[in-house]
Amino acid sequence: MATEKFGIIIEKNPPESTLTQLGVRSWPKWELIPPSKFPWTFSTKESCYLLEGKVKVYPDGSDEAVEIEAGDLVVFPKGLSCTWDVSVTVDKHYYHSE
Template sequence: MPQIILEHNPSEDRLKELGVANWDIWEKEVSEFPIDFDETETAYILEGEILVTPEGGEPVRILPGDLVVFPEGLNSHWKVVKPLRKHYSYD
């Protein structure tokens, strides 16, 4: 089963290396919805809080400053607890 990969507070060098500042930004109000990933997404959380529950798994709390990889094949349920703003990129 695909696993969410979470990196808390990556270094500025790591973010520069990935080119995060050039990624698109996505915003979402407080809400709940399913997301099934048909490609791998890497995201860097700018604002907000989300609980992402993989199908058959435990919820993962994702907060500002987190770099997170949602792998291809991940089926998940998202609960946006605080309005979300994130950079994102698809592999």
């Protein structure tokens, strides 16, 4: 079951059938080492699947974070400006659309 907060949609531990249907394993990969904190703006809609990692995403203007971690399938809306606070190295598949 997916949840949504600040326009960010998170599905915890989606079934392999969902990942296969979306073609997640063929998406490009991105890895960030070491853990860090940085601003980011999504210029397109981005779907990603975290293979490893733990991140708190703080949308601009909010003190509240959206937490994502390994096993999460996440969709970030186009135009979202935020700060990524990476506490555990991230390894993810990602896909840009729109």
